Amino acid sequence: ENIRKRDYYQPTTSYRWRKLGKTPNPLLEGWQERLKRYTKEGKTDEAANAKLVITDLQRYSFLLAEYDSFIVVPLTVKEGKDDTYRPAPGDYAAVVVGKRVFPAIVGDFGPKFKTGEASLRLCREVNPKAKVYARPVSDLGVSYIIFPGTKEPENGPINYDRLNSRVRELLQEVGGLGPEAEFVEMHDLLPQPAPATPAQ
Numbered sequence: 001e002n003i004r005k006r007d008y009y010q011p012t013t014s015y016r017w018r019k020l021g022k023t024p025n026p027l028l029e030g031w032q033e034r035l036k037r038y039t040k041e042g043k044t045d046e047a048a049n050a051k052l053v054i055t056d057l058q059r060y061s062f063l064l065a066e067y068d069s070f071i072v073v074p075l076t077v078k079e080g081k082d083d084t085y086r087p088a089p090g091d092y093a094a095v096v097v098g099k100r101v102f103p104a105i106v107g108d109f110g111p112k113f114k115t116g117e118a119s120l121r122l123c124r125e126v127n128p129k130a131k132v133y134a135r136p137v138s139d140l141g142v143s144y145i146i147f148p149g150t151k152e153p154e155n156g157p158i159n160y161d162r163l164n165s166r167v168r169e170l171l172q173e174v175g176g177l178g179p180e181a182e183f184v185e186m187h188d189l190l191p192q193p194a195p196a197t198p199a200q
Helices: 028-041 044-059 120-126 160-173
Strands: 016-018 060-062 070-074 092-097 100-110 142-147
Touching: 028 044, 044 060, 070 120, 070 142, 092 120, 092 160, 100 120, 100 160, 142 160
Parallel strands: 070 100
Antiparallel strands: 016 060, 092 100, 092 142
């Protein structure tokens, strides 16, 4: 509900997967209302964008910034599709802040002029005081290590056990962690549905 009411919330990410269930995206209704408003106000560009978002929300599921551990890379990195070292949505990554190392995936492409974006979930892991308009770190000192070509064969919700183990493996392949480094395991924060009770 908190996310649904925010006008600035970005409902889609470059990393997406076909919807696995029939439950409508909770943000869909709000975007349908926006489309009606934009159409009524004659805002053709905004209405066209809203239509695209609505179609995406009906077909796909996306990462949630407050729950998922992901980084955002600039759109300039998306150029050069034949480059084997170009990160792709879903590739594994490690975020190094001081002596702490956080596992993540490449979740989105962002503005060409901005480097160092991450999901709110990851920001809060780095600094619990981080908010939408309060960055976790204001100076240099955060490094992203991206492992191109490591995305899973099929997109889907982040499997956090797999995320932790895979990033550990990839770090080991490039020399491992130093003796003082702390690998911070990430866990799924979304409530899991209760298992169905068998019929009597």
